[in-house]
Amino acid sequence: MKNIRNFCIIAHIDHGKSTLADRMLDITATVTEREKQDQLLDNMDLERERGITIKSHAIQMNHNYNGEAYKFNLIDTPGHVDFSYEVSRSIAACEGALLIVDATQGIQAQTISNLYLALEHDLEIIPILNKIDLPSSNPEEIGDQIIDLIGCTREDILLASAKTGEGVAEILDAIVERIPAPEGDPEAPLQALIFDSVFNSYRGIEAIFRVKNGVIKKGQRVKFMNTGKEYDADEIGTLKLVKDPQKQISAGDVGYIISGIKEAKEVKVGDTITSKESPATTAIAGFEEVKPMVYAGIYPVDTDEFEELRTSLEKLQLNDASLTFEAETSAALGFGFRCGFLGMLHMEIIQERLEREFNMTVITTVPNVSYYAYTKKDPDERLIVNNPSDYPDPAILERIEEPYIKAQVxxxxxxxxxxxxxxxxxxxxxxxxxxxxxxxxxLTFDMPLAEIVFDFYDRLKTISKGYASFDYHPVGYRASNLVKVDILLNAEPVDALSALIHKSKAEDIGRKMCVKLKELIPRQQFLIAIQAAIGAKIISRETLSALRKDVTAKCYGGDISRKRKLLEKQKAGKKRMRQLGNVEVPQQAFLAVLKLND
Structure with a gap:
């Protein structure tokens, strides 16, 4: 055990985590020349295209130091605020962390938030200044920022360039010297913490774990303590670039287990694996259930594809434990799912993966957050309002509370x-x-989560010319003065366009929505009234005029009553058509609500 080191890399998005991981794999000869490629641990097309890590990865390397062989378990972490759940899981399985700061940009919000996560778990921090090969790098000033932040000395800070490989060998030596070896008792009953899971369509779910105490052996009967399910360890092994099966994995090490599990619900991240014969008495303090921050409806464009969409979401959930979904129906869009996401980027990624990996074309409704409502009938009973359609009757509403966040900019x-x-x-x-x-x-702010769901991040980047970084964490619920704004088309409410909005902004947003919908809804043969309403009160109206044929074109002169008769006949036809006609709302109309400030 004294020759094992478990560590993760934490940094803000685009500060060079994945590139540094690539160089480490090169120097420790974990990958051959033929296998080399940029962003090696990011194996999703989306990750490569966007240059971000979405799913955390684990890989084992071997390093020789002073003639001794050491085993390194690197657990790569995503950098974006939406994937902080992945980061927290990775950190709990480590003893140390490499804190990477870009020598040209300095400390950013996500760096600080992930650093606090690491310090809460008592991890040993190794500060690294990356990108020192760039002419615009400023190691002196940014080194001072790191010293102020974590209280280290200038000698503790390592200088490196992940791109050129400069300083990477020193980082590998520092991992051996500074990060403590894992603690644990190989003789004690088995306790292993599951910190990730990956779905393999041929072999079921592969659970990735870190052994705290005891030894896990191939073929052993194991039990998952939280779910109470028992399995056979068909295959266990360590994670190189390809899986490396082993006979046993003992305390302190990281590995994977395949036991033919097909149901995602059976593998909970944060669960403890123990042995069936001599089980551990207590589970390792794991993770809390993931809490979605943003909700949106996802509907198939073709209603026949509902079951196909369910299967696609279930498969996605196997690879992404932080996605939650439940079936719902909408009068406008038919059958679909209400999905919970960690943030707007997470929602965008899921939508893109549905289209790419499963060829599903979907309609996504306006994202919103979940509220707590209390009624006058029973002020202690808390109703969860995930959707504007769940909003209780204002006559019996005592108060409504919305989620607040602490935002760091x-x-x-x-x-x-x-x-x-x-x-x-x-x-x-x-x-x-x-x-x-x-x-x-x-700058630190307390603000409602609902306000940052739409366009906050984009606008923050615009006004700061790209120089602002943003991070947030939830701080609970507070009472708020919210009203439900409905959009009516020819007096018929479109439930997918309803929104819960603060009273001070309701009229303004209602007006903007009506104007935007007038631009986007195609004109019909009949007149369309677009209205925004709070309860029974109409707060805004736009009228989309009908497409009409010039029925009087064939009347040359003659009595005016002939023209009037034709116009009256047309008017009666339009009226009948308006009673029977359906208004098709295009997909961009649902998304336009997000861009009301453009």
Missing amino acids: ITKSEFVGAVMTLCIEKRGEIVGQTYLTSERVE
């Missing part, structure tokens, strides 16, 4: 005014302002 000092204006416009309250250096400021 790090930006250049020249953009502080613009960032504050944006946050206050989004109903944020400023809690703190700290100058990290004379040029960089950290």
